[in-house]
Amino acid sequence: MNHDQAKNILLLYRPGMADADDSQVAEALALARRDPELGRWFEEHCARQEAIRLKFRQITVPEALKEQIISEQAAFSRRKAIREKIVAVAAVAAIVVSLITLAPFLLPHRTTVDNTVIAYENRMVGVALRGYDMDLKTNDPALIQAYLAKNGAPADYHLSAALRKAALTGCAIEGWRNAKVSMICFRTGRPLRPGQQSDLWLFVVDRASVKNAPPPGPPKIAAVNRLITAVWTRGARLYLLGTEGNARAIRQFL
Numbered sequence: 001m002n003h004d005q006a007k008n009i010l011l012l013y014r015p016g017m018a019d020a021d022d023s024q025v026a027e028a029l030a031l032a033r034r035d036p037e038l039g040r041w042f043e044e045h046c047a048r049q050e051a052i053r054l055k056f057r058q059i060t061v062p063e064a065l066k067e068q069i070i071s072e073q074a075a076f077s078r079r080k081a082i083r084e085k086i087v088a089v090a091a092v093a094a095i096v097v098s099l100i101t102l103a104p105f106l107l108p109h110r111t112t113v114d115n116t117v118i119a120y121e122n123r124m125v126g127v128a129l130r131g132y133d134m135d136l137k138t139n140d141p142a143l144i145q146a147y148l149a150k151n152g153a154p155a156d157y158h159l160s161a162a163l164r165k166a167a168l169t170g171c172a173i174e175g176w177r178n179a180k181v182s183m184i185c186f187r188t189g190r191p192l193r194p195g196q197q198s199d200l201w202l203f204v205v206d207r208a209s210v211k212n213a214p215p216p217g218p219p220k221i222a223a224v225n226r227l228i229t230a231v232w233t234r235g236a237r238l239y240l241l242g243t244e245g246n247a248r249a250i251r252q253f254l
Contacts, residue, residue, distance in 0.1 A: 001175075002133050003038055006031045015046045023175050115177050116211045117238070121231060124181065124203045124240055125224045127174055134170035134185060134197065144171045144184060153180040157204040158234055162253045163241075169198045179209035188243060188253075200253065203240040213238045219254055221247050230254055 006028035013025060032042045069088060076084065136147045141164075149155035153173045167187040174181040182205070185198035192199060207213045214220055219230035219241070227242040228250045243249055 001027050001031060003031070003035060004131075006035075006038060007041065008130075010042055010045065013042075013045070014049055023178055027175065115209070117213050117231065120176060120205070120210045120238075121222075121224055121229060121240060123176065124174070124183075124201075125227050125229065125242055127183070128201045128227065128242055129225060132172055132174075132183070135172045137170035139168040141168060144168065147171060148173065148182045151180075153182040154204045154206065154237055155182065157182065157184075157202075157237060157239070159202075160254055163202065166200060166253060174203070176205055177209060179206050181205045188249075200243045201241070203242075205238050205240075207233055207236050207238045210238050221250060 001024075009024055009028040010032065013029075029042075032038045072084065135151075136144060138144060141159075145155045148171060151173055163186065167189070169185045169187055171185060172183040174183050181203050184202040184204070186200040186202070187198050188200045190199060214231060214233050216233050219232035219239075221228065221230050223229075224242070226244060228245055228247060229240060229242045230250050231238070231240050233239070241250060241253060243253075
């Protein structure tokens with residue numbers, strides 16, 4: 001995990017909650033303790049959250065508000081009561097809209113544990129699209145498997161004939177809940193954008209770590225964000241392959 005990735009994760013951190021129990025948050029917090037610049041930013045972030053939370057707690061609801069509204073409606077004519085009711089509803093709606101807008105910043109954040117295959121797919125696609133640092137840059141498949149095995153990530157994966165012919169660029173190890181994910185990076189042969197290291201990614205994780213993983217069978221193809229993906233199970237592993245383009249772009253590597 002690099003500086004920017006840790007900062008993106010810590011943006012959702014709320015002091016005093018259970019966020020630190022999440023493995024990604026814990027890793028980001030550890031990096032903040034080692035990185036002085038990130039540490040200073042994190043301290044300021046926590047201070048802002050505490051200040052906003054304090055302001056929110058100071059908001060009080062007027063006493064007997066309900067009784068006051070009812071008595072005023074009874075005291076006026078039907079026409080005036082209807083008009084006042086419309087005004088009151090509009091005011092309440094404005095408050096509700098404001099609270100909904102500010103809720104992510106004012107209310108304590110709670111981490112929702114979602115380990116479904118859809119959540120896993122979205123997380124890994126996000127890793128590929130937002131940028132990443134490869135732990136090992138090489139085109140040697142043996143070196144990649146040795147590195148992954150040494151660091152406790154799945155290394156006994158199976159590659160299709162087309163993937164074995166694709167140009168390797170390296171690998172990285174990503175986190176998913178309490179499991180390690182092997183990220184193997186390839187090039188399709190299409191022109192890369194400036195700064196882009198690869199345009200075809202294979203993610204391999206233990207099948208048991210992902211809820212509702214598909215049974216063994218043909219890959220399931222779907223569009224996720226800007227990528228077209230294929231997900232399938234083989235043995236004890238869950239595979240996710242992604243690239244830009246259409247279904248044909250992904251099928252040629254299956």
